[in-house]
Amino acid sequence: MVSTFIIDHIPSIIVQQVNMARLLSLYFPILIFVGLLHGQMRLVSSEPHVPCYFIFGDSLVDSGNNNILNTTAKVNYLPYGIDFPEGPTGRFTNGRTAADIIGQFLGFVKFIPPYVNATDQEISTGVNYGSGGAGIREESGRHLGDRISFPRQLLNHVTTISRISALHGNKTFTAEYLKKCIYLANIGSNDYVSNYFIPTLYSTSNIYTVDKYAVVLAEQYREQLTKLYNLGARKIVVFGLSQLGCIPAAIAAIGTNGKPCVDSINDAANLFNNRLKPLVDELNNDHFDAKFTFINLTSILAPEGDVPTSNVHCCLTQPGQCIPNSIPCPVRGLSTFYDDLHPTEVVNTVVATRSYIALSNMDASPYDISHLARL
Numbered sequence: 067m068v069s070t071f072i073i074d075h076i077p078s079i080i081v082q083q084v085n086m087a088r089l090l091s092l093y094f095p096i097l098i099f100v101g102l103l104h105g106q107m108r109l110v111s112s113e114p115h116v117p118c119y120f121i122f123g124d125s126l127v128d129s130g131n132n133n134i135l136n137t138t139a140k141v142n143y144l145p146y147g148i149d150f151p152e153g154p155t156g157r158f159t160n161g162r163t164a165a166d167i168i169g170q171f172l173g174f175v176k177f178i179p180p181y182v183n184a185t186d187q188e189i190s191t192g193v194n195y196g197s198g199g200a201g202i203r204e205e206s207g208r209h210l211g212d213r214i215s216f217p218r219q220l221l222n223h224v225t226t227i228s229r230i231s232a233l234h235g236n237k238t239f240t241a242e243y244l245k246k247c248i249y250l251a252n253i254g255s256n257d258y259v260s261n262y263f264i265p266t267l268y269s270t271s272n273i274y275t276v277d278k279y280a281v282v283l284a285e286q287y288r289e290q291l292t293k294l295y296n297l298g299a300r301k302i303v304v305f306g307l308s309q310l311g312c313i314p315a316a317i318a319a320i321g322t323n324g325k326p327c328v329d330s331i332n333d334a335a336n337l338f339n340n341r342l343k344p345l346v347d348e349l350n351n352d353h354f355d356a357k358f359t360f361i362n363l364t365s366i367l368a369p370e371g372d373v374p375t376s377n378v379h380c381c382l383t384q385p386g387q388c389i390p391n392s393i394p395c396p397v398r399g400l401s402t403f404y405d406d407l408h409p410t411e412v413v414n415t416v417v418a419t420r421s422y423i424a425l426s427n428m429d430a431s432p433y434d435i436s437h438l439a440r441l
């Protein structure tokens with residue numbers, strides 16, 4: 067099942083490469099050999115491109131960690147997962163998350179398990195720490211209930227490393243091993259939509275101007291990403307924020323004055339993104355033995371400042387999340403949003419495809435994930 071998905075969703079560039087390689091192989095078997103040496107063909111082989119893949123973030127990547135928490139941000143019920151091979155798992159979308167699809171591009175046959183119940187057998191290939199409602203700041207998402215903030219996800223990673231180290235029985239080997247993994251961080255949206263832009267529940271907008279908030283948030287993120295580096299990560303993918311003012315929940319809560327999206331929220335997200343990209347450059351300069359890369363979701367999803375033509379969510383919402391056991395829209399591929407907050411699998415596929423192989427040099431800088439994996 068999973069492997070058919072891999073085949074279905076291989077970026078067309080790779081399909082072209084593979085087809086070209088097949089054609090050439092009729093005449094020049096040696097070229098295929100060279101191609102294999104350069105790792106060009108490895109997507110269709112069973113070996114992953116990297117030995118391990120660790121995922122950090124919020125509901126955009128959560129794969130079930132919130133299921134056992136006392137929180138309203140919990141979606142282990144239909145119609146979530148209606149298009150996912152295992153049904154509802156706690157993923158906040160109809161099918162796979164972008165992190166899942168990137169894992170498949172990297173060659174992992176099984177989905178990276180959620181931290182909550184990852185077994186010793188599974189942890190060596192990676193763990194997913196994502197938690198719906200979580201933010202860079204500890205308090206973000208508090209009004210939704212329990213969640214695992216990014217600082218606590220890093221503490222969970224310390225535990226995972228101890229477990230892997232015990233399994234390997236050789237600290238040097240473990241350290242070398244962890245350097246080869248891909249680490250993905252997709253967090254920060256809740257520091258805005260579940261914090262700064264709810265002034266009745268959170269004080270941040272009283273304390274900070276929106277510009278100062280971006281500075282403070284980016285500084286905190288810098289410390290956390292440095293901690294990840296200190297825990298042995300050397301290939302780190304940092305996702306920027308999407309146009310948060312275009313999510314249906316933001317539009318419903320604040321209104322748009324006749325515009326397609328809430329400009330004030332988009333502006334805030336852009337202020338943060340404009341800090342984040344230079345931050346990634348600085349981290350690269352400060353740590354010559356590490357490769358950080360920035361993924362620009364605006365470039366991937368709304369390059370001309372376009373907003374999705376349909377911001378209408380696919381499932382019936384209550385509002386926010388889908389109503390349990392409600393019937394979602396029949397053609398999920400035509401909706402940008404699944405519920406009032408989260409993109410559909412088709413959008414996640416675009417994000418995964420273009421962060422894996424960038425189509426514009428804005429999409430991923432300085433490396434797309436396929437390059438990062440090979441470095």
Ligand SMILES: *[C@@H]1O[C@H](CO)[C@@H](O)[C@H](O)[C@H]1NC(C)=O
Nearest residue numbers: 135136137138209210211212
């Ligand atoms: C879950 O959280 C709510 C709201 O904070 C609280 O009232 C309730 O007692 C909690 N339930 C459990 C089982 O801890």
Ligand SMILES: *[C@@H]1O[C@H](CO)[C@@H](O)[C@H](O)[C@H]1NC(C)=O
Nearest residue numbers: 130133155179182183184185
């Ligand atoms: C982890 O828990 C989920 C449900 O919470 C279950 O579907 C899955 O099979 C569990 N995985 C393992 C490896 O125990």
Ligand SMILES: *[C@@H]1O[C@H](CO)[C@@H](O)[C@H](O)[C@H]1NC(C)=O
Nearest residue numbers: 235236237238239240242243
């Ligand atoms: C531990 O791992 C390192 C690196 O792979 C290796 O060189 C060394 O021989 C190993 N030590 C033992 C005791 O196995």
Ligand SMILES: *[C@@H]1O[C@H](CO)[C@@H](O)[C@H](O)[C@H]1NC(C)=O
Nearest residue numbers: 339340343362364365369428
């Ligand atoms: C992201 O891409 C958009 C569209 O190409 C561009 O306008 C914006 O400056 C980029 N943002 C960053 C932080 O690089």
